[in-house]
Amino acid sequence: MRRLLLILALCAPALPALAQDRTPALRQTLVDLAYVLGEAHALRQVCTGAEDQFWRTRMIRMVDVEQPDAALDRRLKESFNTGFASRQSEFANCGAGSRRAEAAATARGRDIAQRLSQVMNRVSDGEMPPTVGEQANDLAAHPGAR
Numbered sequence: 001m002r003r004l005l006l007i008l009a010l011c012a013p014a015l016p017a018l019a020q021d022r023t024p025a026l027r028q029t030l031v032d033l034a035y036v037l038g039e040a041h042a043l044r045q046v047c048t049g050a051e052d053q054f055w056r057t058r059m060i061r062m063v064d065v066e067q068p069d070a071a072l073d074r075r076l077k078e079s080f081n082t083g084f085a086s087r088q089s090e091f092a093n094c095g096a097g098s099r100r101a102e103a104a105a106t107a108r109g110r111d112i113a114q115r116l117s118q119v120m121n122r123v124s125d126g127e128m129p130p131t132v133g134e135q136a137n138d139l140a141a142h143p144g145a146r
Contacts (some may be wrong), residue, residue: 027072029116034059034076036109038083043102047094056080 022030024039059080066074068076087105091098 022072027075029112030062030066030068030072031075031079032114033062033109034079035083035132036112037062038080038085038104039087039105040083040102041080041107042084042087042096043091043105045088046091047102056076064103 037055037059041053041059043052045052059076063073063076064077066072087101091101
């Protein structure tokens with residue numbers, strides 16, 4: 001989880017410069033990350049309570065840094081809320097299952113954040129970013145846990 005936060009923090013300074021130049025694939029990657037943040041938020045709250053805003057705060061920071069246009073802003077927030085709702089009712093109590101699910105969600109988030117940082121580096125070096133299909137294949141291949 002700390003590694004995910006470090007990656008997000010390292011990516012954050014580069015995001016505003018590219019905010020308006022995002023390809024559809026990169027926009028979708030941000031939407032995917034928002035979904036995972038929503039899942040992680042719901043799963044963490046199972047064990048820590050509704051007052052815990054750890055992952056929601058990270059989502060707010062991502063939106064602040066990204067400075068999305070209205071359409072992307074709406075998609076990001078809807079995706080976060082959908083991810084939250086999909087996991088909120090799944091676990092009634094904190095236990096090994098909810099902790100494993102949170103670990104898996106944070107691992108997916110870490111993978112997405114790493115891909116975003118790699119794409120930003122390639123774009124700044126003049127390389128083409130990966131296609132949506134390549135990104136989807138990568139995400140499917142890395143479901144790991146913390």
